[in-house]
Amino acid sequence: xxxxxxxxxxxxxxxxxxxxxxxxxxxxxxxxxxxxxxxxxxxxxxxxxxxxxxxxxxxxxxxxxxxxxxxxxxxxxxxxxxxxxxxxxxxxxxxxxxxxxxxxxxxxxxxxxxxxxxxxxxxxxxxxxxxxxxxxxxxxxxxxxxxxxxxxxxxxxxxxxxxxxxxxxxxxxxxxxxxxxxxxxxxxxxxxxxxxxxxxxxxxxxxxxxxxxxxxxxxxxxxxxxxxxxxxxxxxxxxxxxxxxxxxxxxxxxxxxxxxxxxxxxxxxxxxxxxxxxxxxxxxxxxxxxxxxxxxxxxxxxxxxxxxxxxxxxxxx
Numbered sequence: 001x002x003x004x005x006x007x008x009x010x011x012x013x014x015x016x017x018x019x020x021x022x023x024x025x026x027x028x029x030x031x032x033x034x035x036x037x038x039x040x041x042x043x044x045x046x047x048x049x050x051x052x053x054x055x056x057x058x059x060x061x062x063x064x065x066x067x068x069x070x071x072x073x074x075x076x077x078x079x080x081x082x083x084x085x086x087x088x089x090x091x092x093x094x095x096x097x098x099x100x101x102x103x104x105x106x107x108x109x110x111x112x113x114x115x116x117x118x119x120x121x122x123x124x125x126x127x128x129x130x131x132x133x134x135x136x137x138x139x140x141x142x143x144x145x146x147x148x149x150x151x152x153x154x155x156x157x158x159x160x161x162x163x164x165x166x167x168x169x170x171x172x173x174x175x176x177x178x179x180x181x182x183x184x185x186x187x188x189x190x191x192x193x194x195x196x197x198x199x200x201x202x203x204x205x206x207x208x209x210x211x212x213x214x215x216x217x218x219x220x221x222x223x224x225x226x227x228x229x230x231x232x233x234x235x236x237x238x239x240x241x242x243x244x245x246x247x248x249x250x251x252x253x254x255x256x257x258x259x260x261x262x263x264x265x266x267x268x269x270x271x272x273x274x275x276x277x278x279x280x281x282x283x284x285x286x287x288x289x290x291x292x293x294x295x296x297x298x299x300x301x302x303x304x305x306x307x308x309x310x311x312x313x314x315x316x317x
Contacts, residue, residue: 002054002071003302004285005271005295008061010087011047013037016202019091021181025123026087026292037088040294041270043081046190049294073267073299080112082317083249084188085270085294087122090176095197095208096131096155100218101170105191108217114170116248117186120313121164122274125179131155132166133223134173142221146212151196156223165243165253167228171220183272185251185315193218236260238306251315259307266316269297278308 010028015036022028022038030038039047043062051059056068062081069077099115106112119130133156136142145154155173160166160180168174173195176182193211201207231242237258243251256278277290280297282304289295289310297304 001068002056002298002300003282004054005280005287005289005301006054006056006071006298007052007287007293007295008041008049009052010038010040010294011042011049013039013047016200016208017090017092017094019089021089021091021123022087025181028292034091035089036091037086039084039086040272041083041085041296042188044084044188044190071268071296071298071300081188082113083270083315084186085272085313085315086184086186087272088176088180088182088184090178090180090182093178093198094176095192095194096151096173096175097192097194098173098215098219099170099189099193100191100214104218105189108214109191111189111191113187113189115187115189115191116170116246117168117184118244118246118249118251119166119168119176119182119184120243120251120253120274121160121162121166121180122183123162123181124160127159128161128179129157129159129177130166130180131175131177132158132168132172133225134219134221135223137222139216139221142219143216146195155196165228165230167226167244167246169220169224169226171218173219173223183274183313185249185270185313187248235262238262249315249317251313254310254312254314256306256308256310256312259305261303261305264297264299264301264304267299268316270315271295271297272313273310274313275311276309278306278310280304280306 018034018036048060048062101114105114193215238260
């Protein structure tokens with residue numbers, strides 16, 4: 001079973017802040033010019049990926065996870081697929097929001113996990129900014145600034161550029177700014193508590209719901225800055241930069257210039273090709289991989305090598 005990569009079809013999500021960059025940058029067949037997200041590797045109930053090749057073609061990744069655990073290096077799977085990979089097009093600013101940790105998600109919402117995430121900046125306008133963290137020293141101070149609408153005093157902004165990486169643990173107040181396209185690796189969760197949405201309205205003239213009470217319950221106060229040390233390694237024609245090694249995921253940026261053998265030392269890998277074209281070659285198959293492709297390197301693949309000029313974001317648990 002699967003001596004080749006398992007390719008996945010993106011699931012698109014339209015958003016009030018979405019645009020057309022997913023088509024422009026990745027040639028995706030998006031449903032509209034307000035497409036905010038492509039869930040490119042997902043087993044989440046709100047948008048499971050569909051397998052595009054091999055004997056399981058047409059099946060949902062969520063079903064394959066439970067029925068064929070050997071693909072992922074397990075005899076039996078007793079928990080849900082752990083990660084969700086998205087590409088987001090912030091044509092407009094996202095709401096300022098915060099996500100819960102595992103304990104709150106389980107205890108208060110009865111969901112299997114909270115949401116820690118990380119962002120790799122694929123593209124952005126000049127002087128683009130994100131919000132990451134806040135400046136209140138206590139919850140009382142936070143609530144006072146919210147009550148007075150002193151948003152500029154409360155939120156902490158940071159300029160970003162293409163190739164930057166941002167780690168966003170659960171409890172971190174954050175927002176992706178206008179004109180930014182990111183690849184997000186996160187826990188497989190869809191829980192968001194909105195703090196502030198710029199008083200904008202949808203096409204029906206309605207403001208989106210805020211979740212101030214829940215957000216106050218889960219946000220980290222005072223904000224904790226998390227510094228990650230990148231670890232660079234050169235292996236033959238592959239330059240691998242470890243962006244984060246955390247509790248929930250390890251994420252790498254791979255830059256390939258030629259042929260490289262990459263032994264599979266974890267159960268499986270999640271791969272998103274963000275630039276270039278090449279081939280993934282096993283003893284039994286040759287697969288073309290190109291910008292916009294997303295696939296799983298399964299535990300069953302055996303020996304393989306990758307050849308070409310490629311940039312990839314690669315993750316595992």
